[in-house]
Amino acid sequence: MISKVVAVSALAAAGVQAASTEANPIRRVVTLMQDMQKELEAEGAKEDDLFKKFSCYCSGNTENLTKAGEEAAAQIEELTAKVKAEKAEKKQVAEELKQHKKDRSTAKQDLEKATAIRKKEHETYLATAGDTQANIEATKGAVKALESGMGGAAFIQTPFASQLKALVSTVESVDANDRETLMAFLQANGDYVPASGQIVGILKNMLDEMDKGLNGMVSDEDSAAAAFKDLKAAKQKEIALATQAIESKTERVGELAVSIVQNEGAAKDATADLEDSQKFLANLAVTCKEKQTEYDERVKIRQDEVAAISEAISVLNDDDALDVFKSALPRANKGSFLQKGAKVSKIAKAMAMISKADFTKSPALNLLAHTIQHKLNSNSKVDFSSVMKMIDDMVALLKKEQADDESHKTYCEGELDTSADEKKDLKQKIASLDSAISEMRDEIAALGEKIAALTAENKALDTSVAEATEQRKQEHADYTAKVQLNEAAIQLIFKAKNRLQKFYNPDQHVAAPVAEPTEEELSHSFKVSFVQIKQHNQGPELESAPETWEGGYQSKGKKSNSVMALMDRLTKELETEVKEAEHDEKTATKEYQELMADAQENRAANTKSISDKNKSKADIEVKLEETKTQNIVTKDQLTTTEGYIADLHQSCDFILANFEVRREARTAEQESLVNAKAVLSGADFK
DSSP, X not given: OHHHHXXXXXXXXXXXXXXXXXXXXXXXHHHHHHHHHHHHHHHHHHHHHHHHHHHHHHHHHXXXXXXXXXXXXXXXXXXXXXXXXXXXXXHHHHHHHHHHHHHHHHHHHHHHHHHHHHHHHHHHHHHHHHHHHHHHHHHHHHHHHHHTTOOHHHHHTSHHHHHHHHHHTTOTTSOHHHHHHHHHHHHOOSOOOOGGGHHHHHHHHHHHHHHHHHHHHHHHHHHHHHHHHHHHHHHHHHHHHHHHHHHHHHHHHHHHHHHHHHHHHHHHHHHHHHHHHHHHHHHHHHHHHHHHHHHHHHHHHHHHHHHHHHHHHHHHSSHHHHHHHHHHSOOOOOSOGGGGOOSOHHHHHHHHHHHTTOGGXXXXXXXXXXXXXXXXXXXXXXXXXXXXHHHHHHHHHHHHHHHHHHHHHHHHHHHHHHHHHHHHHHHHHHHHHXXXXXXXXXXXXXXXXXXXXXXXXXXXXXXXXXXXXXXXXXXXXXXXHHHHHHHHHHHHHHHHHHHHHHHHOGGGGGGOSSOOOOHHHHHHHHHHHHHHHHHHHHOGGGTTHHHHTTGGGHHHHHHHHHHHHHHHHHHHHHHHHHHHHHHHHHHHHHHHHHHHHHHHHHHHHHHHHHHHHHHHHHHHHHHHXXXXXXXXXXXXXXXXXXXXXXXXXXXXXXXXXXXXXXXXXXXHHHHHHHHHHHHHTTOOOO
């Protein structure tokens, strides 16, 4: 213990001083030991206060770390369960999304097939109905011509005759006899008019059969159109629902993917925090236990030291002991026994020799002088053997004291040099630790700034993703609205053009490029045609109507061609806009998907970087605390070393400053004692 070394050294130095300055040096010894005891008690109180603070640190951090570990474990369990549930949900949603896409594709294919079949059926119907209508018109013309009294030869020359020849051979409902009669009429020469209007009757029967057939075609076409309309509406609804489900579940898959990455990163961070807490808690337990053991050992040693000093004080401070020391070391007698007479010249000379050493400053010389004086004053025979022995003992004691001073001087010089070097090394170490602490604080601050920047970047990334998603939804809604609007416009143009084609160019009416006529339009169109046929059969007053309007519609037909050409141009422009919108939509969708992938990749990279930097920051913070602790310990060592150096100076400065003076004085005292002994032995110094 440094305090013991310093105290013992101080006690030795104080003992030397006390021996020459005070009447009873034991009191000084007791006082010094009492001071030592107070210092030990003060040091013990200081260490006890420090250990109480350290114990609070141990208990507080143990509780906090245990609580933090429990919270981290709970968080890990919660995040792991959440990730597991989200992965399961993502897998399920992905399977549902796959099925929705398959269902939508199947519905589109079914609709395309049904549309193709319906178109083919409608084209077949138009062709068949057109042929039937033409046959009806030809037959009506023939009936009209024959009823007007046209002869057979003249009739055969008309276009109706050739059409009837082809028609008679194809109409299955005509009786074989009627077919032969008609063929015979159509192949006869000369003016032949069958009796009873037989030919006209056959032709009218054919008209009735063809009207029935045409009505059946119209009915079948209406039924097919209605069935197709229902099927188309059902498939379009199925496609719309599948599309809506695909969009919502695609968005959900993206949200789950981002959430899974975030929660996995958070679980990883929580696991790292838990490991760090457990590691620090284990280290803290070991450190606190070691510190407790060290404290207990220091307390025991200090208690033993205080007990020893207390016992020593009690021994020296006892009244009986003080009386003993007082008697053993009486106050110096300042009177000179040489002045009492010169009963014995040897004694006078010896006293003169001793007086040169200034015995008033030395208790031993005082004792010697007192002994000689006592012998001088006694009336008994003087025996100098005891005095001679005292002189020998004093010379030996002086030599021993000189040797002790030399040893103490060597010790002081060595300890002062060693302590100075140790102090210098400790200061350099403290400067290095201060620099390391400053660097680590700067590094922690830099990592904190980087972590904050990455966190802000992730937040900005999430904001941009949300904005991009909202923008994509708006763009898709705009695209859907535009396509629907353009398709509706195309359908309207087609309906208008198809209606014009039906009136101006019946042969081109079947070439509708987009969609078939609605059920209402088809029903209205063919019902009007059928009514007109019936009206023609009711009387001859409408017979000249077609001839009256023949030349009037030519110019309108040309104008309709211009109008329909303009419709075609508008339709192409609208279709071009639809294609451009589809291309833009595909491009925007691809760019959005790439943006989402990049954002997810960047966020994952940033999250990993944040986790790594947090770990590095935590490691540096642990190292910083260790360095701070080391710095505190080093500063305590420096304080202890400086205190030790101060104690050394207290113990050594007097010896180092007065070594030569003390040696010279001691040498003179030895010479005086040797000369005194020689005088007492019979030597004569003149």
